[in-house]
Amino acid sequence: NAGVTQTPKFQVLKTGQSMTLQCAQDMNHEYMSWYRQDPGMGLRLIHYSVGAGITDQGEVPNGYNVSRSTTEDFPLRLLSAAPSQTSVYFCASKDDRGNSPLHFGNGTRLTVT
Amino acid sequence: GQQLNQSPQSMFIQEGEDVSMNCTSSSIFNTWLWYKQDPGEGPVLLIALYKAGELTSNGRLTAQFGITRKDSFLNISASIPSDVGIYFCAGLNNNDMRFGAGTRLTVKP
Numbered sequence: 001n002a003g004v005t006q007t008p009k010f011q012v013l014k015t016g017q018s019m020t021l022q023c024a025q026d027m028n029h030e031y032m033s034w035y036r037q038d039p040g041m042g043l044r045l046i047h048y049s050v051g052a053g054i055t056d057q058g059e060v061p062n063g064y065n066v067s068r069s070t071t072e073d074f075p076l077r078l079l080s081a082a083p084s085q086t087s088v089y090f091c092a093s094k095d096d097r098g099n100s101p102l103h104f105g106n107g108t109r110l111t112v113t
Numbered sequence: 114g115q116q117l118n119q120s121p122q123s124m125f126i127q128e129g130e131d132v133s134m135n136c137t138s139s140s141i142f143n144t145w146l147w148y149k150q151d152p153g154e155g156p157v158l159l160i161a162l163y164k165a166g167e168l169t170s171n172g173r174l175t176a177q178f179g180i181t182r183k184d185s186f187l188n189i190s191a192s193i194p195s196d197v198g199i200y201f202c203a204g205l206n207n208n209d210m211r212f213g214a215g216t217r218l219t220v221k222p
Contacts, residue, residue, distance in 0.1 A: 042214040090155050098207040099144040105154030
């Protein structure tokens, strides 16, 4: 059982480039989300989805797009990378019971130069 | 969005010592969670608390859901080197999850 799988593990981009961070889960979870982790700031929610075809903004959505065409996949797209988007990105999922915990992937470390 | 107040920010302890960290919030949560993050990996769930006043153990770890539903603590007894990492608290109401900034634990052998 793979859980939540993120690719790539590391990425370096130049300012202005675009890219997609991939996330897939095999637990049939309806809820999926993307967080960024910066030193001293904990985990901040970028976007989330409560099911296929439904997405919504989190706390820090600017500069990012998401889509949810299947239950399994929830890619995060950076439209035009900026140095402020240098961070570690985590994808997470949970089942649709209200207070069930999140399961996290192992993260993507992104550097924008 | 409001994050939780987690303290301490970091701890340097000797192997064998006990550790205590806590989280507070101005908001009520229905669920409190504690996660551990090892370097280069994602957070892994340690303990989940679902009722005010609940005290739950997982091996050497003990966590409590505060009676006011606005706080939680995590204790680690008899620390060992592999306890090193960052510990996060999280409060959860339905799908709304808020995180503390983390406690970085260093254990000296």
